[in-house]
Amino acid sequence: MQFIDLKAQQALIEKPLKKRIETVLAHGKYIMGPEIFELEEKLAGYCGVKHCVCCSSGTDALLLALMAYNIGPGDAIFTTPFTFIATAEVISLLGATPVFVDIDKETFTIDPHKLNEAIAGVKSGQAPSPGASGNLKPKGIIPVDIFGLPADYDGIEEIARQHDQFVLEDACQSFGAVYKSRKSCGLGDMAATSFFPAKPLGCYGDGGALFLNDDALAEKIRSIRIHGQGSDKYDNVRIGINGRMDTMQAAVLLCKLELFDKELMSRREVAKRYDDGLGGDFTLQTVPDHCVSAWAQYAILSDRRDQILAKLQDAGIPTAIYYPKPLHLQDAFAPLGHAKGDFKVSESIADRIFSVPFHPYLEKEDQQRIIKAVRG
Numbered sequence: 001m002q003f004i005d006l007k008a009q010q011a012l013i014e015k016p017l018k019k020r021i022e023t024v025l026a027h028g029k030y031i032m033g034p035e036i037f038e039l040e041e042k043l044a045g046y047c048g049v050k051h052c053v054c055c056s057s058g059t060d061a062l063l064l065a066l067m068a069y070n071i072g073p074g075d076a077i078f079t080t081p082f083t084f085i086a087t088a089e090v091i092s093l094l095g096a097t098p099v100f101v102d103i104d105k106e107t108f109t110i111d112p113h114k115l116n117e118a119i120a121g122v123k124s125g126q127a128p129s130p131g132a133s134g135n136l137k138p139k140g141i142i143p144v145d146i147f148g149l150p151a152d153y154d155g156i157e158e159i160a161r162q163h164d165q166f167v168l169e170d171a172c173q174s175f176g177a178v179y180k181s182r183k184s185c186g187l188g189d190m191a192a193t194s195f196f197p198a199k200p201l202g203c204y205g206d207g208g209a210l211f212l213n214d215d216a217l218a219e220k221i222r223s224i225r226i227h228g229q230g231s232d233k234y235d236n237v238r239i240g241i242n243g244r245m246d247t248m249q250a251a252v253l254l255c256k257l258e259l260f261d262k263e264l265m266s267r268r269e270v271a272k273r274y275d276d277g278l279g280g281d282f283t284l285q286t287v288p289d290h291c292v293s294a295w296a297q298y299a300i301l302s303d304r305r306d307q308i309l310a311k312l313q314d315a316g317i318p319t320a321i322y323y324p325k326p327l328h329l330q331d332a333f334a335p336l337g338h339a340k341g342d343f344k345v346s347e348s349i350a351d352r353i354f355s356v357p358f359h360p361y362l363e364k365e366d367q368q369r370i371i372k373a374v375r376g
């Protein structure tokens with residue numbers, strides 16, 4: 001049994017995939033080939049957003065967004081400590097200060113009340129952590145749609161308006177999700193997604209994309225993506241990065257996009273079967289009625305995690321822990337001066353959470369075996 005089975009999907013798209021790849025080999029435009037633009041148009045349409053800019057990874061999508069907003073030293077960006085390192089890494093990389101805000105204990109996404117308090121604190125000149133300076137400028141919020149579940153955007157967007165902050169949706173796990181009839185990647189002012197192979201929509205390497213409606217910012221992001229390019233390749237108008245997606249990955253994604261809606265339906269069915277088999281006896285991530293999750297991961301909480309994981313291992317069932325250590329306790333963020341106890345909800349969830357195999361092609365029988373092993 002596999003944690004995420006990519007081979008089952010590959011078998012379904014074998015023919016069109018080969019054709020798409022052969023087309024790229026034939027035209028030879030490996031960088032910024034026609035598939036990139038075809039994919040950008042399709043993805044923008046899919047998410048109901050004016051611009052899609054494909055790029056080299058989800059991390060670079062987040063980085064490009066913050067660069068487009070001119071984020072740098074002295075700026076504060078608000079996000080949660082219960083996420084993958086990349087969300088906060090890009091903030092520090094630009095010399096800005098990540099300000100962590102704890103999560104809601106049911107949805108595992110950023111808590112709007114605590115967000116409001118954190119922004120108000122920074123606005124009044126307080127240092128957000130012992131190692132951070134005072135007098136930071138609050139600039140924006142990065143809510144994380146963790147495990148495929150959109151954060152509480154109504155609450156977040158209202159706070160953003162009040163405090164004049166941008167909202168950058170970290171949709172790296174949530175492509176395909178829905179929040180109150182709005183698609184993920186169309187939430188907030190800008191959204192970053194990832195096409196890392198294990199994400200709901202994955203390519204066969206690294207890849208990512210940014211989504212936004214603002215024309216001027218989109219043009220700026222397209223420039224930063226290619227070394228700050230101006231009117232032509234050797235006209236450089238700003239400092240940028242090499243942040244392009246390669247054409248082969250776009251070809252793969254165009255192929256996989258055809259399957260995607262069907263896979264989303266299957267993901268929902270697989271999640272429902274886990275819910276039915278485990279709910280009541282285990283704490284699970286709460287999916288509010290107005291949300292459809294993209295189900296990037298299926299997470300379970302238990303005080304007996306170590307025993308359950310050992311049992312699953314004996315039964316030959318692969319598992320993972322997302323995430324064992326919240327970001328405020330990572331050495332990489334030691335300069336912020338945080339300590340255990342600073343974000344209690346994140347810490348408590350990190351201590352109890354684990355994930356079981358999850359993908360659209362998971363067989364009912366395998367799932368019953370997993371449920372049985374988890375229940376013990």
Ligand SMILES: *Cc1c(COP(=O)(O)O)cnc(C)c1O
Nearest residue numbers: 057058059084086087172194196
């Ligand atoms: C995967 C992920 C990223 C980074 O995406 P890459 O494509 O691996 O760079 C960022 N944020 C979150 C929440 C992720 O899960």
